[in-house]
Amino acid sequence: MLLSQEPMVRMGAFAGVFLAMALWEILAPRREWQIGKGYRWLNNLGVVVLDAVIVRLLFPAAAVGTALFVETQGWGLLRLLDVPYWLMIVIAVVVLDFAIWAQHVFFHAVPALWRLHRMHHADLDFDVTTGLRFHPVEILLSMFIKAGVIVMLGAPALAVLLFEVLLNATSMFNHGNVRLPGRIDRVLRWIVVTPEMHRVHHSWYPNETNSNFGFNLPWWDRIFGTYRAQPRDGHTGMTIGINLFRDPRDLRLDRMLWQPFHGPTHSYPINARSRDDKSIPDREADRDL
Template sequence: MNEAVAAHEPTIRLVFFLGILTAMALWEVAKPRRKREISRRLRWTNNLGIVIANTAILRLGFPIIPVGLALVADERGWGLFNIVDVPAWLAFTLSVLALDLAIYLQHVMFHAVPALWRLHRMHHADLEFDVTTGLRFHPVEVILSMGIRLAVVMVLGPPAAAVLAFEILLNATSMFNHSNVRIRVGVDRVLRWFVVTPDMHRIHHSIHPSETNSNFGFNLPWWDRLLGSYRAQPRDGHEGMTIGIEQFRTRRDLWLDRMLVQPWRGPASGYPINRDT
């Protein structure tokens, strides 16, 4: 089974990516949560441009990806679940949970360390919030994130199928919870006990630092609730809240070339957790 997972991994991920991107884009058109102020042509061409660049960098820069490393770890007996004998279903479940917790902690770290915030703020500098915002990350952040996931896989020794499931889940939920879609309040209230919803994650993209530094989860909402970073609603309301950060608020800042150089422009002040400068 592991070999089959590895053989079909690129196709599986591409099918899920295109399917979810298309579904969320259509949902945004049919039932938008917020009024769109900036043309999709401007934002989507540049946001999807960064996706293409990041994909190329990862494919060219990393000889092995998490699924492949999980297979190598299994063959060589590396990692916790290749040492400790546990049922396959338990190893799968615990692996997905552990990988998700690692991404939550990584996200907090990128908000807490000013040098890392310089990279991550490109994601937050989008002036609107839709499905493509969930794909907009600086290439250096993507490289560091890949390195962290590889390290977790090495230590954990998870089943390759669990790693693939998590990678698909991470990509899918990032597009879902960044989407500009309207979900009924009652439905959202129930959903956010099991998955990070758009209304929950939109708060994280508020211009107010106290809200930017909340709701860090991408997949599961439990880490925010358990670790004290959960916020239920934005103080300005979902329709009235301002998306983005204080810096980089012009249309020109949405262009790909400006996004790539944002880490080296201006101070990293105001937003890093518990930092004034």
């Protein structure tokens, strides 16, 4: 029954979490907004609508449909394990989360892929809508990768649905411009990626941008050495975004979609070096070229 209502389940979860985070941001914001919310939200949510339409047109069944097909074929490594169904679901959710973490690292490591992903980082503010703005081509590539993992793993459809809902919800949560007591944050970030943890990832310093890649589970960054506890300039003093596309006009939908094809990659892809200090962006070098 739950799987047959997959679009409604996902839409209901999305709407509930989005409204809760939007209200939280109004009642207890962590940082002052640098750009008008109306302007940013109109364009960021425009990306969400565009992404959803493209995915549904090109992948009508999406990830859950792929998992249902895999189940009917009996494919996947999990089918070889003699484990209870509930454990298959847990394993599938954890493996899918690791796959998305690894994909995220990969999109920071390969300059051509960074060009796609940097649209997400080029937001000049950090709030719930930032967690939803991804270039449509990146979304399509992510869908291919996710489908490949589902087929290889033989992930149960219920696990895929749960993962999709969790990933969407936690992405909105950890991009929230919300105030979270330090004591609660220190405990929560062992269980889930928190806004204080993920905000570091949106710092304009490359060595901070290339840290804290997790969206849902926080363990991978600790295990693989990409965890950074706090931004060097503090959460209220840090500069959000990257050193390219700092004109508020670049937040417009049409200009966002063109960003992968415009300007240099410079120091942001992992292991790249800027001219002076690999951890400090060069504003002059990254002007539109």
